[in-house]
Structure formats: structure tokens, C-alpha cells
Amino acid sequence: QQQVKQSPQSLIVQKGGISIINCAYENTAFDYFPWYQQFPGKGPALLIAIRPDVSEKKEGRFTISFNKSAKQFSLHIMDSQPGDSATYFCAASRTSGTYKYIFGTGTRLKVLA
Amino acid sequence: KAGVTQTPRYLIKTRGQQVTLSCSPISGHRSVSWYQQTPGQGLQFLFEYFSETQRNKGNFPGRFSGRQFSNSRSEMNVSTLELGDSALYLCASSPTGGRVGEKLFFGSGTQLSVL
Numbered sequence: 001q002q003q004v005k006q007s008p009q010s011l012i013v014q015k016g017g018i019s020i021i022n023c024a025y026e027n028t029a030f031d032y033f034p035w036y037q038q039f040p041g042k043g044p045a046l047l048i049a050i051r052p053d054v055s056e057k058k059e060g061r062f063t064i065s066f067n068k069s070a071k072q073f074s075l076h077i078m079d080s081q082p083g084d085s086a087t088y089f090c091a092a093s094r095t096s097g098t099y100k101y102i103f104g105t106g107t108r109l110k111v112l113a
Numbered sequence: 114k115a116g117v118t119q120t121p122r123y124l125i126k127t128r129g130q131q132v133t134l135s136c137s138p139i140s141g142h143r144s145v146s147w148y149q150q151t152p153g154q155g156l157q158f159l160f161e162y163f164s165e166t167q168r169n170k171g172n173f174p175g176r177f178s179g180r181q182f183s184n185s186r187s188e189m190n191v192s193t194l195e196l197g198d199s200a201l202y203l204c205a206s207s208p209t210g211g212r213v214g215e216k217l218f219f220g221s222g223t224q225l226s227v228l
Binding site: 006009031032036041042043044045046049051089091093094095100101102103104105106 | 117146148153154155156157158161169171203205213214216217219220221222
């Protein structure tokens, strides 16, 4: 119940294309869903996050779509650029008591120039 | 503000040895979490410290331990190293670690190789 399943493991997209990464969770107590972006040699950094009271959140070229009934959420990167090439982690956490993040296994994205 | 600093950046150890990793959080941050990153497993939560107290613990054996000092700096110790402990160990800090939506700030990690 504590898992967050992420797919695909790797993704190759042409420049200008749309990158889509999916995550699914089981624990309905999760109520905060961030995405972290990690470049080689660096630690992950928060990219965008969503609470379950909204179905979509957009920040520039990055959009999170959230489906509460299906317990799924996804990251869409529009107009993908070579600079977006990185590893992306979805995560989930809950607010009851002190919380911790549960991360997905990561998606390595490569955007071809 | 300086970011999260982890030392050393790289470590090579042999099986059976022990190792200590260090993490200096962002100034003012009182929560420090540790994660193990391996290919295919993603980021796995080790433990979280707040005000020198371990507040959360992941599913790792007792060989993995940590502590936090009064200045919020944290150390992680792994005893009796095994080959499977080879990983990137990441430290993350946040102001309180107790508010939903509170951003985690990660260091660049310590790459541990066990031979």
C-alpha cells in the first residue's frame, strides 16, 4: 500500500514532442503528489506538485494530470527540449502526522535534438 | 543561502567496513531526511531527523543508522558494508518536515561503492 509505481523506466522523445510519464499509487491517504527532476551528478529538485483537490496543474511546459478515482497521476512535458533530458521521479506523501515521501522508481528521459 | 552540502562526494569501501556520511542542511532547516538511490529502485527512504530526534524510519536493516546534531547537521552510518549497499546516498532538508507541500531540498549525494 505504500508503493508508487512509475512508468516507463526510460523514454526517448524528439525535440518538440510531448513526454508523458505515469504514476499510480495505492494508499488513498496520500494527499500531495510532487514531481522531482534530477540531472546527472545532482540531487533531485522539485519541478511541480499537485494536491488531489484539483485535476490538473500547469507550470509553463510542465503539466500534472491527476485522476483521483483511478489513483493515477502523470507528468506531461510539452514541446520537449534537449535540456529536459533528466531523470524524473514522481512521489506521494500524506499529511496525517509527520509525513514522509514515497518515491517512484524514476524515468530516464532523453530528448533528441 | 548555501544549499545542502554532502561530504564526501565519493567513497570506496570494502565489504565488512563501516562508513559515515555527512550532511549539512540549508541554514534554518531543522528536518533532514536520507534516501538511498539505486538504478531500478529509485529513491528509498532511510530515515528522517528533526531536532536531533529520529521521527521516521524506512525499511532498512539496523546496519543503517543516523543522528542529528544540535546545529541540524546529520550523519548517516552504515556498518558491516555489503556489496548491495553500493548506491548514491542523498540527503534532503526542509524547514520543518511536517507541513504538507513543504519542499525537499536535496544535496548532490555521496556515491558509495562497496568492493
